Amino acid sequence: MDGKLIDRIRGARRIAALTGAGISTASGIPDYRGPEGVWTRTPSAVNAFTLENFMAGSAVRREFWRAYADHAAWRAEPNAAHRALAELDTAGVAVRVLTQNVDGLHQRAGLAARKVLELHGSMHTTRCTGCAAGFPTTEILAADDEDPACPRCGGILKLDVVLFGQLLDGDVLGQARTIAAASxxxxxxxxxxxxxxxxxxxxxxxxxxxxxxxxxRDPTPYDDDAAFVLREDIEAVVPELCAAVTR
Structure with missing residues (x-):
């Protein structure tokens, strides 16, 4: 690892990590835009992840629920990158994870739920779009209904995840901005x-x-703003970065 990078991050006491799908691919969860990504392999799948389409048609909702019924995330385990961030916290470094993922692997790796902001929600909970009642997703899937309805009011159920065309929770986003500014x-x-x-x-x-x-792995729109850009394997390099912080 670049010595300048190590010198720059050694001893950092307030770390914020914005994580996306790429941190979970080593756990067997496909990303969205990569060569084997969900959108790459099945471009039409985007339709089922768009709020307007989801709310408008039962066929779209059935496609959506099929996508999650046997989703790899149900079987996935945290990988070395998830664990390294959790271990930084154990070492006494102030770590906050701002994740775009809905898989819950940061928490399973050992980070307290209060230290993980799920910007795009969680697949582990389901909410009624009518009465706002919440349910564990495993209970909804166990009912084996292709287009499940709310047990309380009969309304449309949706995973507690942010779909295209849906705004992020304002409170969560505000907290994320505060954490980013303090890092x-x-x-x-x-x-x-x-x-x-x-x-x-x-x-x-x-x-x-x-x-x-x-x-x-790939260029991003924010690379020019970065002090360092690493195109290395995430599961290998994140533990190295975390180790460098505590040297």
């Missing part, structure tokens, strides 16, 4: 940084004086 080191890991407003957290951090390190 000394901001890691953007495994994110294409093409989805806003989550990607703009990089700008919030840099403007506040943080060191931005982008770790991603």
């Amino acid at each position: 000394g080191l901001f890691l953007a890991i495994g994110s294409s940084l093409q989805v806003e407003p989550a990607a703009s957290l990089c700008t919030v951090a840099v403007r506040a004086g943080a060191t931005l390190v982008v770790v991603n």
Whole structure:
């Protein structure tokens, strides 16, 4: 690893990590835009992940629920990158994860739920679009209904995830911006940084004086703002970065 990078991040006490689908691919969860990504292999799948389409048609909802019924995330385990971030926290470094992922692997790796902001929601909970009642997704899937209805009011159920055309939770986004602005080191890991407003957290951090390190296989729109850009294997390089912080 670049000695200048090690010198720059050694001893960082406030770290924010914006994580995207790329951090979970080593756990067996496909990303969205990569060579084997969900959108790459099945471009039409985007339709089922668009709020307007989801709400308008039962056929779209059935396609959506089929996509999650046997999703790889149900069987996935945290990988070395997830664990390295959790171990930084155990070592006494102030770590906050701002994740675009909905898989819950950061929490399973050992980070307390309060230290993980799920910007795009969680696949582990389901909510009624009518009465807003919430349910564990496993209970909804166990009913084996292709287009499940709310047990309380009969309304349309939707995973507690943000779909295209749906706004992020304002409180969560506000917390994320506060965390980004307070960080000394901001890691953007495994994110294409093409989805806003989550990607703009990089700008919030840099403007506040943080060191931005982008770790991603492909170029991103924020590479020019980064102090360092790493095109290395995420599962290998994130533990190295975390180890460098505590040297």
